[in-house]
Amino acid sequence: xxxxxxxxxxxxxxxxxxxxxxxxxxxxxxxxxxxxxxxxxxxxxxxxxxxxxxxxxxxxxxxxxxxxxxxxxxxxxxxxxxxxxxxxxxxxxxxxxxxxxxxxxxxxxxxxxxxxxx
Amino acid sequence: xxxxxxxxxxxxxxxxxxxxxxxxxxxxxxxxxxxxxxxxxxxxxxxxxxxxxxxxxxxxxxxxxxxxxxxxxxxxxxxxxxxxxxxxxxxxxxxxxxxxxxxxxxxxxxxxxxxxxxxxxxxxxxxxxxxxxxxxxxxxxxxxxxxxxxxxxxxxxxxxxxxxxxxxxxxxxxxxxxxxxxxxxxxxxxxxxxxxxxxxxxxxxxxxxxxxxxxxxxxxxxxxxxxxxxxxxxxxxxxxxxxxxxxxxxxxxxxxxxxxxxxxxxxxxxxxxxxxxxxxxxxxxxxxxxxxxxxxxxxxxxxxxxxxxxxxxxxxxxxxxxxxxxxxxxxxxxxxxxxxxxxxxxxxxxxxxxxxxxxxxxxxxxxxxxxxxxxxxxxxxxxxxxxxxxxxxxxxxxxxxxxxxxxxxxxxxxxxxxxxxxxxxxxxxxxxxxxxxxxxxxxxxxxxxxxxxxxxxxxxxxxxxxxxxxxxxxxxxxxxxxxxxxxxxxxxxxxxxxxxxxxxxxxxxxxxxxxxxxxxxxxxxxxxxxxxxxxxxxx
Numbered sequence: 001x002x003x004x005x006x007x008x009x010x011x012x013x014x015x016x017x018x019x020x021x022x023x024x025x026x027x028x029x030x031x032x033x034x035x036x037x038x039x040x041x042x043x044x045x046x047x048x049x050x051x052x053x054x055x056x057x058x059x060x061x062x063x064x065x066x067x068x069x070x071x072x073x074x075x076x077x078x079x080x081x082x083x084x085x086x087x088x089x090x091x092x093x094x095x096x097x098x099x100x101x102x103x104x105x106x107x108x109x110x111x112x113x114x115x116x117x118x
Numbered sequence: 119x120x121x122x123x124x125x126x127x128x129x130x131x132x133x134x135x136x137x138x139x140x141x142x143x144x145x146x147x148x149x150x151x152x153x154x155x156x157x158x159x160x161x162x163x164x165x166x167x168x169x170x171x172x173x174x175x176x177x178x179x180x181x182x183x184x185x186x187x188x189x190x191x192x193x194x195x196x197x198x199x200x201x202x203x204x205x206x207x208x209x210x211x212x213x214x215x216x217x218x219x220x221x222x223x224x225x226x227x228x229x230x231x232x233x234x235x236x237x238x239x240x241x242x243x244x245x246x247x248x249x250x251x252x253x254x255x256x257x258x259x260x261x262x263x264x265x266x267x268x269x270x271x272x273x274x275x276x277x278x279x280x281x282x283x284x285x286x287x288x289x290x291x292x293x294x295x296x297x298x299x300x301x302x303x304x305x306x307x308x309x310x311x312x313x314x315x316x317x318x319x320x321x322x323x324x325x326x327x328x329x330x331x332x333x334x335x336x337x338x339x340x341x342x343x344x345x346x347x348x349x350x351x352x353x354x355x356x357x358x359x360x361x362x363x364x365x366x367x368x369x370x371x372x373x374x375x376x377x378x379x380x381x382x383x384x385x386x387x388x389x390x391x392x393x394x395x396x397x398x399x400x401x402x403x404x405x406x407x408x409x410x411x412x413x414x415x416x417x418x419x420x421x422x423x424x425x426x427x428x429x430x431x432x433x434x435x436x437x438x439x440x441x442x443x444x445x446x447x448x449x450x451x452x453x454x455x456x457x458x459x460x461x462x463x464x465x466x467x468x469x470x471x472x473x474x475x476x477x478x479x480x481x482x483x484x485x486x487x488x489x490x491x492x493x494x495x496x497x498x499x500x501x502x503x504x505x506x507x508x509x510x511x512x513x514x515x516x517x518x519x520x521x522x523x524x525x526x527x528x529x530x531x532x533x534x535x536x537x538x539x540x541x542x543x544x545x546x547x548x549x550x551x552x553x554x555x556x557x558x559x560x561x562x563x564x565x566x567x568x569x570x571x572x573x574x575x576x577x578x579x580x581x582x583x584x585x586x587x588x589x590x591x592x593x594x595x596x597x598x599x600x601x602x603x604x605x606x607x608x609x610x611x612x613x614x615x616x617x618x619x620x621x622x623x624x625x626x627x628x629x630x631x632x633x634x635x636x637x638x639x640x641x642x643x644x645x646x647x648x649x650x651x652x653x654x655x656x657x
Contacts, residue, residue: 015655018641024654025644033651038564041221049382052214056378059207059360060371067359072341073348077203077360084210085416091217092412096405099225104402107652114654 016114024110033106040098048091055080136466140473144320145297148313148480152301155309162510163657165306165517166233166492167396170657172311174403178410181394183314185212185385185411186321186418187263187482188270189544191475194419195452196445196540198426199438202347202357204364205426207374208545209419211381215548216415218556219386220408225401226563226650227392232657235389236497239558239577242642243570246505249497251577255554256389256493258581259547260486261528263390266543267483268294268532273446273540274472274479288533294483295529301484302491303518310484311397317481322414324474325421328449331456332428343424346431357430373612377545380616384548387555390489401653425449432456443599446540450475483528491520534601545614546588553580553619557627563650568631569638575630580623587615 016024024030058066059077066077159165172180190212197205231237236252268291275281275290301309336343348357356362364374385391395404429438429448432455441447453471457464495517500508508516557576561568587610588594594601596608612618649655 018645021644021648022641024648030648030651034647037651045218045221048214048217052211052382053378055210056207056375059203060364060374063359063361063365067355069355073344073355073358074341075355075358078206078344078358081203081206081210084214085420088214088217088412089416092220092409095217095221096409099405103651110648111652111654114648114652 014115014117016117020114024114029106030110033103033110036102036106040095040102044091044095048087051087052084055084137469137473140469141476144473144477145480148301148316148477151312151316152305152309155306155312156304159306159308162233162514164308165514166393166496168307168311170397170399172397174398174406175410176311176315177394177398177403177407178414179318180311180314180397181391181407181411182414182418183318183321183481184390184394184485185415186318186478187544188267188475188479189540190418190422191321191325191478192270192273192446192449193266193444193540193542193544194422195425195429195449196438196442196447197363198423199429199433199448199452200435200445201363202351202353202427202430203360204362204374206423207378208381209422211378212385213412213416213419215382215385216408216412218383219391220405220412222563223386223392223559224395224404224408227559228395228398228401228404229653229656230563230646230650231396233393233396233496234493235392235555235559236493236501239555239562239573240497240501241562241646242639243562243573246502248570248573248577249501251574252555252558253493253497253502255550255577255581256497257490257524258585259387259389259551259555260490261524261531262547262550263388263544264483264486264524264528265531265534266540266547267479267486268528269543270446270540271476271479272532273442274450274475284533288529291532292529294480295525295532297480298483298487299521299525301480302488302521306514307393307397307488307492310481310488311394313481313484317477318414320474321478322418324471325418325425328428328453328456328471329421329424332424332432332452335428335432335456343427343431347427350431350433351435369611372617373614376549376612376614376617379620380545380549380552380614383552383556383616383620384545385551387551387559388547389493389551389555390485393489393492396657401656425452428452428456444540444542487521487524487528490524491517494520494524542593542613546593549588549614549616549619550581550584552616553584553623554578555580556620557623561627561631563646565631566640566643567638568627569634569636571634571636572627572629572631576623576627579626579630580619583622584615584619587612587619591615 068076070076070079163169194205194208197208227238230241235256236249239252240248271291271294272287275287281287301313344358348354351357364370398404398407429452433451438445438448438451441451450468450472454464454468457467495513499516500513554577557580558573590608590610591613592600592608593613596606
């Protein structure tokens with residue numbers, strides 16, 4: 001049965017109906033979950049892409065500034081590059097913390113209710 | 119043949135039995151794993167998604183294995199060794215890109231898809247046209263990526279065994295092709311995932327060892343390492359600043375920007391990475407595996423920095439260039455120098471690192487082949503040709519045959535791409551993925567109004583623009599380093615098409631949606647949205 005015409009899960013017992021999905025989609029609870037995800041993920045995505053592009057553009061068009069020595073042979077360009085690594089680690093950690101605290105419980109509640117056929 | 123190549127090949131050939139043994143051990147071990155995994159592969163979910171039973175850490179390791187390709191190891195180290203700072207951008211773009219996958223794509227994809235990227239793209243659209251498009255772009259992106267791996271294989275072999283004849287190289291490429299066909303047809307996703315894990319551990323261990331040896335040479339003084347690299351290359355402080363590779367002209371600066379955009383947006387559209395998220399049981403596990411991957415990949419790229427600058431500091435630039443024009447052999451040469459040229463240690467280290475690089479290529483090639491044959495079987499064969507009426511067994515058989523076909527194509531193309539920088543080739547795959555796949559994934563998941571026409575416009579539009587621009591770029595013709603150096607039909611000045619083709623992909627998806635009269639199906643969007651955020655009904 002696994003390769004039915006998609007989306008195949010329709011045929012599985014206990015799979016919610018389209019009406020049930022629409023009802024949940026319009027519910028305040030789901031709206032809250034969607035907002036919690038989007039209001040966190042979207043601005044943050046814009047921010048880290050902007051920060052990355054600033055870094056690429058600085059490399060391209062601000063060579064003098066990027067070449068400034070900071071510590072021994074370590075210059076601004078290398079430090080900003082390493083800062084990109086650091087911010088990537090931090091954002092991944094921050095998002096995961098947000099998801100565990102603000103998204104997972106809401107998603108879990110909706111899922112278990114829907115799958116119980118409520 | 120240049121002295122450096124002769125030197126390395128001579129060093130290596132003294133220890134050819136060792137090299138062959140190391141390599142044979144890896145192949146034998148992975149074949150055992152493959153056969154074992156093949157016995158546990160009973161249904162389609164096993165073949166495509168490894169039974170969805172891998173843990174977040176296992177999958178994180180396998181994702182890193184898939185991602186840390188020859189491009190990362192050979193290509194980035196080489197680019198840093200030759201161009202210093204400008205080579206560094208690759209690793210930053212490759213890493214930051216994971217945040218797009220983490221924040222926007224991995225979890226919704228895990229929740230709403232089944233086996234392929236096409237599952238999500240076609241979820242609320244007309245199945246047949248969108249699946250055909252998704253299958254096409256999956257195969258094109260994977261073949262670009264395969265090309266890079268095959269180029270890497272050829273490079274390694276000429277360094278190691280001194281094989282420079284075309285026949286010898288093609289023989290090796292064919293061997294890689296045959297092995298990957300065996301891995302994928304027998305082991306499926308289960309076998310491939312285990313091979314990725316083994317390889318990731320070997321690669322990280324190899325990089326750790328080299329990094330440690332490099333740092334030891336410079337008494338753990340980074341500034342000293344950078345200074346020696348700058349001095350040894352004869353470029354002075356310019357080596358540590360932006361501009362050596364891309365700073366010459368306004369055009370090359372645009373190329374740098376184009377590359378940067380392609381790298382950061384490409385990862386979340388790479389089919390062979392996306393299907394990895396189906397191997398874990400839940401979206402939460404998918405998120406955790408991305409976190410593991412970010413940690414492992416980030417650490418690895420920090421090490422390539424030491425390898426690249428280490429090679430620049432310890433090896434004469436002429437020697438690196440003589441061995442491979444694009445710098446792809448810098449890491450193995452570094453191993454030779456660290457162990458001591460002419461000593462047994464040097465040769466052993468060279469052999470080990472080369473065996474690791476070869477393992478890397480084999481594993482990544484298997485992952486890519488699995489992604490494209492899965493998409494062919496599940497999207498095109500089962501849902502388009504058989505209209506959803508194929509049995510599970512027929513579908514998996516189709517995937518196995520597709521593997522053979524894709525293997526043959528990549529062997530044929532691999533011979534053409536020998537002298538291109540491996541990292542540059544992979545960047546093209548990223549550009550195509552970011553142009554053709556990412557817009558449709560994001561619109562499908564987050565834009566209620568998005569329609570079938572929009573999806574088709576953006577997949578085909580992004581694909582044709584990206585591939586078309588590459589075809590008429592200096593990568594293919596018009597330069598000494600081109601695929602066809604003696605012909606010149608290029609008119610597009612940039613090597614990476616992302617700057618143009620990615621916005622085109624997004625724009626066409628939007629336009630195609632607005633201009634079509636078709637109404638989106640609100641019920642389907644409700645299903646996809648609720649499912650993607652909550653995991654209700656996920657497989």
